Amino acid sequence: MTTPAPTAPADARHLVLTLSCPDRPGIVNAVSGALARRGGNITESKQFGDEASGLFFMRVQVMTTVAREELEKDLAELARTYSMTWSLDEVGRPMRTLIMVSKEGHCLTDLLFRARSQGLPIDVVGVVGNHEDLRPVADFYGVPFHHIPVTKETKADAEAQLLELVDSLNVELVVLARYMQILSPTLCERLHGGVINIHHSFLPSFKGANPYRQAHERGVKLIGATAHYVTPDLDEGPIIEQDVTRANHEDSVETLRAKGQDVERRVLAQAVRWHAEHRVLLNGLRTVVFA
Template sequence: MAATKPGDDHYLTLSCPDKSGIVHAVTGLLAAQNLTILDLQQFSDPVSKTFFMRVHFGHATDLTSLQQPMSSLASDMQMDYDIRRVTSKPKVLIMVSKIGHCLNDLLFRVKSGQLKIDIPAIVSNHPEFADLAKSYNIPFYHLPVTKDTKAEQESQILDLIKQYEVDLVVLARYMQVLSPRLCSEMSGRIINIHHSFLPSFKGAKPYHQAYERGVKIIGATAHFVTKDLDEGPIIEQRVARVDHALSPKELVEEGSNVESQVLAAAVKWWSEKRVFLNGAKTVVFN
């Protein structure tokens, strides 16, 4: 028997109207193809009546014989599905403004192999991180934006998304509100890190607001972007305990650590096909 390789493993993700027999049908189909289920997670949402499933299976160098029966099953069960090699790296465009801790963290995780994505380009409305991008041999696009040039600037961003065949856009502290047009064209494919534990303390200085209120925890939220500001489906939230002795500057520093962790987790889970949109919410198999 030939030795298996990581490239022989795949992720199968699917969602469909909930009904009995879905797991049996899918696992039976894979078994009929002599494929091995390495990990399986599922969730049936009683509210939306939707079934979600993620299967990590192996070992197959060629899935040609799987395509027709899987397509037939999907048609019968009104199923949206996707199959992707575990080793394939989705293309992620990162956007940033003047605050770089999330960008720096993502770049390090990619270089060290912790995060298996490809970053074809970095976009910013400021020039500060051009040298950082250069140090990682990643093209950097400085696209300034004003109220009058927003439509033109976002058209340039969409051109880059098309040029690099981008799968996901990550707003790593990109401090501009995206237009409804960009949100619509990239619906379900933009992740933002919000520098507070939503829905509290929205706005420009959440840690200063937290300081004024004497909070005991601070946090950050990674979510998909929609045309409604900071209202998109939440992927991950984390908090850190603080106390009365911390200054606003120290709260910012503590918050920066949480922001980096939350965004990295959200991007990693997305890249591993663990995140499903479920209306205004998400299903996350983590």
């Protein structure tokens, strides 16, 4: 006879805690003990100690009836003891997301479809385009479209408009879905850890513009895509996810691009999901991904 799984109380909250701190004995016990003292039932827990950086990383999901504010008080005390950086959120809460695009719509269409029909935990509060080409896609999904053209002369004003949108819409995540513009160092620092880009190559190979042409010229047998956090250094940000597909001698630049676009969609969607589920923690130039 199978014993049914215990059900959570009707007023229970399912929370996700992520943290990082200098590695030392007793961290897991301290965190789990603090949650247990508040009646928390841990439903998922993963941790990683990085010998190279000397940092410890942890992600915990906990079911509790205790007010979130009470848990936050306990966690703040732990943070002082362990020099801990931490965040606490509701499991599954859609993350307020702004998607930035140029003319190619495959990544935008895929993200909007997954958010509507496949449980991607983002709330797309707007689409920003430096061209008007993809306004019909945003309109189809009922998402406001903001046209912010960018030239060398207007770049500073365009980024100021972007930051106004980020603040007014309470944006938590910005996704560059083939935006094809380089963000300024000032903007990268302002949105640090909150901007994900999809680059159409398997970094660190073929950085910058026209990676499919570069791949064709080199005759590669694998092409790929890389989702990474944006930093002031072009295509150098911490990598979240990568994937590849086969190429051969018969491929042209255009057939490589067509093959690659499918990989781009998958990689970007996976990276956005992991970020929205608080499964990605920054570790210097790298990431820890609790997939």
